[in-house]
Amino acid sequence: MRFKVKHVTRYEYPAQVLQAINLGYLIPRNSARQKCIYNQLKVNPQPTTSATRVDYFGNQAFHFTIESEHQSLEVVTTSEVDVSAGVDLPSVNDSNTCMQARELLSSSNQLDSLLAREYILASPSVAHDAALAEFAAPLFADDRPFLQSVSELNSQIFNEFTFDPTFSGISTPISEVFAHRKGVCQDFAHLAIACLRSLGYPARYVSGYLETLPPPGTVKLVGSDATHAWFAVYSPGEGWYEFDPTNNSIPAEQHIITAWGRDYTDVTPLKGVVFGGGSGHSLSVSVDVNRV
């Protein structure tokens, strides 16, 4: 499936910004199931310096500075991406059990497996947490198929947690989300990652977009899509598999990946430091995902 994604981020500041130094993860990366065939980044006002590089995780990082006075900043990303569903989960009878997954992780000297161990460790936004381990543990009995267990964790989060965009902010800790059983996609992804890591399994954060379809018979509104987040898990010898706890699904053609990392802080869509600008800026984001 080919999608055209238009992602507009707009900042308005109450006072003049004298300089802004920014880093964005806005360019869809390539992966086994997707290929970015076109990308254009338009920044207004005109950036003083800009550069794109491949970062540690293989993502496309976009650095830019604006060094003339401005009171608004707009970044428009337009991308065309070919997306496919990716490989199916291995059959339940013929895949790692939870115990096998853990054992292989500690004993295997396969490069993939060694490198995946990075994602068992705590990261800036995801700490190990005994309560979360306890929450997820019943699904991960030693003899159960590992990826099947992850899929059930995915469903359990979907079933027990309420999607509530008013509840959490950018720095709401996972423990709060867990206590109130509320949050947004980013929180659910972090929660699942924290559960898995606390049990000793590697999991990473995936940032991207989700195509939404209007209710039958209605027209899709402009800007109605959103940035989205989900997670991926590593099973030794079997590879990385994605899961979307917000939608109780396995990401496929409608999930377009921008970047992945240990957690949100590695792949924040747009962040930066500004000098000036006063306090109380406003931010608006609109995303359109359309089939080409």
Add this chain to the structure above:
Amino acid sequence: MSQLKQRFQQYAAQHSPSDEAISADGSVKPDWRYMLDSLATLGDDELAERQHKAKRILRDDGATYNRYEQNTRSQTWGLDLLPLLISADSWSVIEAGLQERADLFNLIFKDLYGKRELISLGLLPPELVFGNQSFIRACDGLQLPGENQLIIHGVDMLRREDGSMCVCSDRLQAPSGLGYALENRVVMSRVLPSLLRESQVHRLTSFFQVLRQKLISLAPNIASPRIVVLTPGPYSETYFEHAFLANYLGFSLVQSGDLVVGDGFVWMRTLNGLTRVDVIVRRVDELYCDPVELRADSMLGLPGLIQVARAGNVAIANPLGSGFMENPVLYRFLPKISEHFLGRQLRLKSVATWWCGEPDDLQFVLANFTDLVIKPVAPHTSNSANSYTSSNSKMVADLTDRQRAELLSAVKENPHNYVAQEKLLPSYVPTFNQQELVSRPVILRSFSVASEDSSYRVMPGGLTRVGAKQNSTAIANRFGAVSKDTWIIASEPEKHEILSSQLGVNDGYTEGAELPSRVVENLFWMGRYMERAENSLRYIRTLFMQMNGIEQLPTDCKSVLLQAATQLTSTYPGFVNNTPLQNDPDAELLSLILDRDRVGSVTYAVSSLLSCAEQLPGLLSSDSQHIINNIADQIDTLSSRLRGDFLSAPEEPLGSLISNLLALVGIVNESMIRDTGWLFVELGRRLERASQTASLVRALLFTHFDDSQESIILESLGMTVESLISYRRRFGGSLKINSMLELVLMDASNPRSVDYQLKSIVNTIYALPRERRTTELSAQLRFVMEAQSKVQLSKISQLCRTDQDANTRSELDQLCAQIHQLLGEASNAISVEYFTRVQGPLRLLQYSGSTG
């Protein structure tokens, strides 16, 4: 036989088995004999005198080490006159080991920020790399020009009983100590010059030349690169050394606020605008260096720095990301890593280390728990250069049963988070303790630097520290350790080199154009605070003299004098319209002098002066530093000296503080090069003096009194602005307001008059770099000239005139108020033109997250 010699024989008789100076049979080792004999020849008194001299030089050089966990002023660097001696033969073994070690750490650094073979080949468990927060993913692939990524490598070593050296820590992220080692040598060469010369001690100069050349080579495409030393600032533990090294190497000392990223480069803010920076010698902890990509809460860093480095437009030494190799767990894997990269074992062994995350190691650790030292693997988040020192390591044998059990269960619960190390026994070295000769455990920090030819060069010497007590187990400056010079004794004399106070070309602080604006701003404020402190001191002293006079002051007169104290220092409400306070003024006056937190107090002004001076290392001569130290001492003791019967004789302590402030003004005037920096001190002083004088005139003379009271008030004014003698010489005995005003406001020949100040302000402003760019006068000049013409156009007779229906002098009041205001405007205009940070407050913005 001299007493020292006798004491040394006693020392030798009771020597510990591993003493650096004594052989097993109790005789002095041959390498040490010459030095000890020479010292003994000096005699005890002379030796004490030299030790005293060393202390004085260190203090006047501003050589301090800030213990930041204590809220006290920095302490003077401690140097023992007895050096640590190492023979050239044994040093050559150590040197080769250090070079090899630096090579290895350089290879490890390149691998982990490159191919990461150490992980793929299983030589390092991935968790130990990925779980270390000093493994900075943003630095992946970031490279300096040349083979050597590590520029400075520090190594702490102890000597084992078998005589071999053992490394107990490697310092890689921003190793400290180079500057202190150099300062120790400078002091020794002044205190014991002939001994140093005749002992054939290896010299340090060429080592620093290698470092300097290497740093220059990090900007290969720039003809004469600008190099800065980036310091966290005066509150950093090792600030002295940052300033000292910058000065010695001829680099600029900057704080992050002096730098700005723009147009893809790093720039330094100077009076002449932005100057490009090509190489940064980093003394700020890596995680604090760039709030865009690293710790977002850092105020010490430079937003966008890493991206400039990636583009190759600035080089940072040591590179960001080198700190993770300071983790003690690395030693567990070092032997195999060395085999892999060098094909052999390291000659210089590290302390035996076990990682509890390995089952076999854990078993060993549990079986030998009480004999070991336990350290956490997790890196520190603190901004301390002292990570992994003794504070977070535990010697199990020293713990109580309960602590031991707690530690044991912590290790069992999270074995991956702990390493264990063998307990190292240090060697001992004779050390002076007052006049006594005592035995102290010793640790040596040595340094290697990358050279242009890609090999590492080792400092022939290093920073020796000895424990505060004989049984000290933690030898670190913050535990009261004292340092020693380290002498590598050559077998034959070395070519004589001069250890000058500055190395190489003078591209540091010698030209006004190269001063960061912050430094100039501090010079300006130093000038202002010098004058402000002096003025308020003078007035308060005058006030005491008047109040303690033989005759009691008339009430109205006393009231005006006290209220003027409040007005002069802007410490409202104070005495203003407060009769009870005027009747019992002691507490308020004491507060005006001593209350450090009260803006306007004398102590506040002096403390501000001292903080400005802290920002100016390398710009003030050691004689100036000497006076500044005296002022700091006096401020510390002022409150005790003003207690008790202070009202009867406060003049003495206040007077000696005034003398020191005058001495500082004098030495700044006499010893500072007449460059831009000096102009700003001058400007600050003159502006402050003019507006203080105007304020005082206004406060004292607004109200008209009868002749006898007015004479007391005029006398107070004359005493405060040091014009009483001039007055009497010129106008004779009785004090008249018209003559006094003429002298204090308008007399161009009186160096304390307002007009005199205004003239020199105008001349000084004309000499500043950005003036005369156009024919139009600058804002600051306009304000000062306006004040000047107001003074010159006024008529004394009118200023003295009393208002109708009131006993006040409105015209005088107005003039003084205008002068004060115009000078305030001028000062603001100067700030805007020369100092203002172009940029507003820094703010971190994050996109509000994914919401889908």
